[in-house]
Each structure stands twice: as C-alpha cells, then as structure tokens.
Amino acid sequence: MAVDYATLKKGGFMRQKQKNNFSLRLRVVGGNLTAVQLAKIAEVAEKFGDGHVHLTSRQSVEIPFIKLDDIDEVKAALAEGGVEPGVCGPRVRTVTACQGEAICPSGCIDTYALAKELDERYFARELPHKFKFGITGCQNNCLKAEENDLGIKGGIKVKWRESDCINCGVCEKACRTNAIEIKDGKIIVDESKCNFCGRCYKACPTEAWDTVHGYIVSFGGLFGNSISKGEALIPFIEDKEKLMAVCDAAIEFFAENANPGERFKFTLDRVGKDKFTKKILEVYNG
Secondary structure: OOOOHHHHHHOOEEEOOOOOEEEEEEOOOOOOOOHHHHHHHHHHHHHHOOOOOEEOOOOOEEEEEEEHHHHHHHHHHHHHOOOOEOOOOOEEOOOEEOOHHHOOOOOOOOHHHHHHHHHHHHOOOEOOOOEOEEEEOOOOOOOOHHHOOEEEEEEEEEEEOHHHOOOOOHHHHHOOOOOEEEEOOEEEEOOOOOOOOOHHHHHOOOOOEEEEEEEEEEEOOEEOOOEEOOEOOOOOEOOHHHHHHHHHHHHHHHHHHOOOOOOHHHHHHHHOHHHHHHHHHHHHOO
C-alpha cells in the first residue's frame, strides 16, 4: 500500500532518514504547554518514540522515531492529554510569542492571548508557501519579530500628564532613544525618536503618563537560506481590531499574488512593495 507522505507532512509527521520513521511536530501556541500536556508528550515519546523529544527553534516540540504503523495510535494518545499535531508545508504555521506583559515586567501587550487569537484565526490555512507569525512583547524583541513573514511587537504610546508629574527626571534617564527632554519644568517628548518602549511610563513613580498599548507590525521577514529583516510599513496600531484587519489584508495579498513556493518577502519584491504598502495603508486608514 502506497504511503501518502504529503498528507502525513501536512499533519505534522515529517519523514526521517530512517525508513518508516517520522518526527511528529506538535501544535504549541506561543510556547505554552500545560503540565498535563507535557506529561502526555513524555508518555508518548517513551512508548512510541525513543524516549526523547526535540524543542524546535519556533517553540514547538517534536517527537522523533514515531513508526508508520503507530501513527493513528499516537494521535489518539496525544488527544487524551489535549495535545494536537502541528503542520508543515505551505500553510500558516504555529504562532510564536514571548511571555509578554502577563509575566514580563518589560512587556507592553498580552502576547499569549494574541497568539491564541491569531492561531484560532489562521492556523493551517493553505497558502502558496509557509507563513509565520511571531509576537514579541516589547522593544527587547526576545522573539525577534522581524524574522517572521508578519511580526508583531508590543508598544506603548505615551503622553505626559503634567498634573501628576513631580519633575523627578526619572523618565528622561529611562529613555534609551533620547526622546524625552525636561525643559523649564516641562516634559517634552520628541515623537520622531520615540520607539514606544514604554520605559518612561514604567519608570515613573507617579504614573504621570496617559498611555495606549498597541502594536508595531513588520512585513516580509525571512530567516533561512535567505535572510531579510521585516519592515514596519505602517504606523503604530492602537487597537486590536485594526491589527486583525491588517493581518487579514497581508495574508490575502500573499494568497492572491504569490507564486507557488514563493515566500512573502519575494512576493513583495516581485509584485512591488509599493503596491502592498498602498493596500495595507488603505486598511490602516480605515
């Protein structure tokens, strides 16, 4: 009986060099797994693999040495612990994320909640080539957002509130881009230098800042045989509804314009970044 390797790969089972052995990639959203899921993964690796797992560069887990004849049993066993296979090939991959503001003091957005929402919206969608989302919570960029086809970086837009300011100067010292200046007892923010890191707001002892938590989005990142840094082609996004509309537009543009086997960056190069930017700005401007 012929083995449908393409369908197996689509479902996360990747052929190994050892005949009839597969490394199973799991669906891990934002790098988060529960203790129950981890226990089930360990159990399956021990029973059906060779007792070890591999942690991938994109926060997933792979269980190698799964035998062809055990695939259905493996999927059933994993389901008992709430674990699903991932995907490979030309489709939207698992969304990666750092821990974000829920845990990290530097975080500006809830990265894991956003990762789950994007995963539910796009996971495994068929496209001309793979498409990767990466979410990082702040300018520390632990998740390297610009390496992704679409990268999202959390940020905080700030506006000084004079009534609560005690002129301690902490915000000026905290700013790494020299965007803040204290002049005649007033805080002056040079918006052209502000990178939305939020360090001024977080350092302020009286919270003398009005804030908007939002998103900096980059497009066309690539890290593999070719390397390219994604570009932020639109301004700071202030609400999640607009962010989702931008993500929808980017994926639709890729689906409509890419050649089979062509990554998003190369589609933008071939079709024209100006054409894409025009479309995204239309969505951004409502």
